Amino acid sequence: MQLAIEMLTAFMIVFSAVATVSRRNPLYAALWLINCFLFTGVLYVIQEAVFLGFLQVLTYAGAILVLIIFSIMLMDLRDNEGPKERSAGIQIVALGSVLVSIFLLSCFFLRTFESSSYADLDPKTKWGGLQHLGQFLYSEGGLFPFEFITVLLLGTLVGCVQLAKRKEWS
C-alpha cells in the first residue's frame, strides 16, 4: 500500500519534471515545477519526515516559485517573445546522454539495494518529526551551521537589495 502511493507520487514527480523542461512558455514551466515540488513534499511525508515535507512546500512552492512567477510577471514574458530553442543536434545529444546516465544510475541502484522497502521504524519514537530535527538543530552538532545559514540569509538580503539599487552596470 505504501509502495503503491510512493510509486504514484514518484510518477507524478517525474511527469511534472518532464513537463517543466518541455514547456516553451516559462510561466507554464513554473506551474509544472510547483506541481513537482508539491509532490516532492508528499514524498517526504511518505518517508516519515513530516516537518521537512511541509517546509518543502512552504519554501519551494510557497516562496521560491512565487518569486520566480513574480519576476516572470514583472518582466512580462509572454510565450512567443522568448529565445528560440537550441539546435536539434544539441538537443538530441543531451537527451541521449541523459537517458544513458539515468539508465546506468538506475541499474546501479536496483542492483545495490536489493529490497525496495525502507528500514523498519517504530512509530512510537516519532522519528523524523519536529523534535528529531529540532533537537539536533540546537545541539552542538547543528548549532554552528544553523547560525551560519542565518548569516548567509542576511547577506543574501543585503546583497539583493544592493544589486537591485545600482543604476548603472559597467
Next chain:
Amino acid sequence: MTVSLVVGAILLFIGFYGVITKRNLIMLLMCVELMLNGVNITLMTFARQHVDSGAETHFLVLIIFAIAACEAACGLTLIVTLFKQTKNLDIDQLCDS
C-alpha cells in the same frame, strides 16, 4: 526505496538536460532548482534508510533548502536587473555580446 532513489536520479538528469538545452535565463534557474530537488530526494531516501544516524541528513536537506532559496533570490535579482538593462534573456546572445 529504490523508487525514490531512481526518482532523485531522474530529476537530477532532467534538470541537467534543461540547463544544457534551454536558452531562457529563467528556465535555466528553474532547471537548477530541479537538480537541487533531485539531490534532496536522494538525501532524504538515504536518511530514511539509515534510521540510527540521527538528524544530520535531514539537517543537511534543510541547509540545502536555505541555500537554494538564497541562490534563487540572488539569481532572480540579477536576471531582472539584466533584463531591465538589455531587454534580452537569451543566454547565447548575452554570452556573445
Next chain:
Amino acid sequence: MHNLLANVTETATTPDYSIVYGVLGAVIVLHNFSIFMLILTWLSWLERRVCAWIQDRSGPNRVGPAGLLQPVADAIKLMQKEDLIPHHVEKFLYILGPALVALPALILFVVIPIGTDIPYEWIGNLMIWGADGVNYFTDSFAVNMTELQDFARQFNLDHAGQTRSMAAADLPVGLAFLLAIGSLGVYGLALGAWSANNKYATMGGVRASAQMISYELALGVAILTLILMCGTSGLSDMTIGDIVSAQQGYLGGWLPKWNIILNPITAIILIICYFAETNRLPFDFAEAEPELIAGYHIEHSGMKFALFMIGESAAMLTASALIVTLCFGGWGLPFLEDILKVVVPEIIDYRLVLFLASIGIFMTKTIAMVMVFILVRWSIPRFRYDQLMNLGWKRLLPAALAMLVITVFVKELFTYFGAH
C-alpha cells in the same frame, strides 16, 4: 506516515472499535465542511446587510425573509450567464485562476478544531448492548473483525480509550501547514491577473502578490511567537489543538488565558497580517484601486467572477476562524466548564453539553470576527501601495521580531521566578 494519521492522545486501553473510527472521521469531516459551506453561503448576505446598516439604509430584504435567500438569487443569476472565454486570454490560466483562489482557504479549514475533543468511549457507548452482554454491533461483524483490526492497526487506527480532535485533521505539524498552505494563496491572484493578457491587470496582480508575500513574513513571526508562548504537548508536535488547549486556563483565577490578553501586540499584528493576506480593506489594493484602470479579475465574468468572490469570502472566513483559534481561545468560553459541572444534572455527561456548546461558541466567535472584517472594510479608506509596503516591511516585521524577543524574555523570567 504513522504520525500524520494519529489524532490521538495516549490514555488507558479498552476493547477496540476499529470500524467506527473511520466512520467518526468521515462524520467529522462532513460536519466541518458543511458548517464552512453554510456560513460561506450567507456571508455575502451578512456583508451586504452590515454595509447597509453602516450606511444607514436597508440592505437586501426582498428575496426571502429579511433577504436571506439573496445568495440563492445571486447564484442563479451568475450561473445562467453565458460562460464566455474571450479570445485574447490565456485559456488554461483563465479557468484555473478562480479555482486557485478558493482552494487554499478550503484546505486551511481542515486543521481548525471546531469544538472540544471527542472521547472514543462515547462512540463505544452508542453501540447496542444486548441483555446477555453481547455487543450486537461489533459481534455481528465478528467474522471480519480480525482483518479489519489488522488493517486498522497498520494505520494506527485502533485508538482505544483516546480522544479524537474536532479538527478534520489535527496534523502534528498543524502550524507549519498553516504557513505552507497560506503562502499558496498568492497563485490564484497572480495567475488570474496574468491570464487577462492586459498590462494593467498584470501590474495589479504583481503588486497584489508582492503585498501578500510581504505580509507572510510578519505573519510567520507572529505565529512563531504564539507557538513559543503556548508551548506544545510532548515537545514533538505543533498541533493547533495544543494552542487552543493552552488558552483554556485562567490568569490569577479569573482572566482567561487568551492570547489577545496575554500578548496583545502579537495578536494585533496577526490580525493585521490576516487582513493583508485575504486582500480585505484597508489592504484592498488588488481589486479596488486598479478598478480605475483594470482589476485582476476584470476579464472574468459570470461563474468565474462568482468563484473569485466566493474565494475571497472563503479566505475571509478561514482567516477569521484562524484568528479566533489562535488569539481568542477557540471553542472555549471562560468559566463555562465550571458552570456546566454545577448546573448539568447527573444523568447527562457534562462533557457532552460542553462539546455541543463549544461548537456553537466557535461559530459565534467566528461570525463575530467576520463582522469585524466587514466593519473595518466599510469604515476605513484603503492604503496607498507604498504605504502598504512600508507598513509591512518597516513597521510590522520589526514589531513582530521585537515581540518575539520580548516574549522569550518574559517567558524565561516567569520560568525562573516560578521555579524559585
